[in-house]
Amino acid sequence: MKITRFVAIVLLTFSSVGCSSYLTSSENVSKTKKTYEKVLVLGRSKDNTTRLKFENQVVEQLKANGVNAIASFTIDGTKDLSRKFSESEVHDVKKKLVSEGFDGAIITNLVNSEEYTDVIPGNSSTTYIPARYGRFGRYYAYYPVTTWAPDQLKTGIKYVLESSLYNIKTDDGDNLQWVGRFELKDPTSLERTSSNYAKELVGALLKQSIATN
Incomplete structure (x- = not known):
């Protein structure tokens, strides 16, 4: 199913949950905000169409806010993500990116997927039925009828994704700057899911982390 592969991106939404947020937690690891000259946007997915759409959406959002960004599928060295890379290869890719002016990288990965069950609480409603027992009083002539709706169970698939920002220009230990966790429940539209995930990310x-000029 195409939307399932999309979630397997590294990527991804408001489409299935209205206006609720996908972001469940985030941390500015570096404790600072900084500007970036050029940011690489990378989303891991076995589906190239999904990957291209997601990366382009994030790039578009960043550029709209004054941040120079490039999709990874357009860069030699990061085009093919279908295989594993050795540490030396990763080092070479980073070196090449820095030489081309990149100083930041946003990487999104699928952490896990699992079934979920939500309990939707039932409710009660009361109506007043006219009885017409003489003329004793206005309210005496009505009696309440209350109905109860039972709790309902909703089940589906929940996808947990993680997006991270790295300062790839520094070699001083860990270069993780920011990390956020996102949860998507039963996404139904690749286009809207990708677009809204990008906006929220x-x-x-x-x-929290990227400063603009």
């Missing part, structure tokens, strides 16, 4: 980054 970039919004969180600009608020």
Whole structure:
């Protein structure tokens, strides 16, 4: 199923959950905000169409906010993500990226997927039925009828994704700057899911970690 492969991106939404947020937790690891000259956007997915769509959406959101960004599928060295890379290969890729002016990288990965069950609480409602027992009083002539709706169970698949921002220009130990966790329940539209995930991701980054000129 195409949307399932999309979630397997590294990527991804408001499509299935209305206006609720996908972001469940985030941390500005570096404790600072900084500007970036050029940011690589990388989403891991076995489906190239999904990957391209997601990366382009994030790039578009970043550029709209004054951040120079490039999709990884357009860069030699990061085009093919279908295989594992050795540490030396990763080092070479990083070196090449830095030489091309990149100083930041946003990477999104699928952490896990699992079934979920939500309990939707039932409710009660009361109506007043006219009885017409003489003329004793206005309210005496009505009696309440209350109905109860039972709790309902909703089940589906929940996808947990993680997006991270790295400062790839520094070699001083860990270069993780920011990390956020996102949860998607039963995404139904690749286009809307990708677009809204990108908006929320970039919004969180600009608020907590990326400064703009």
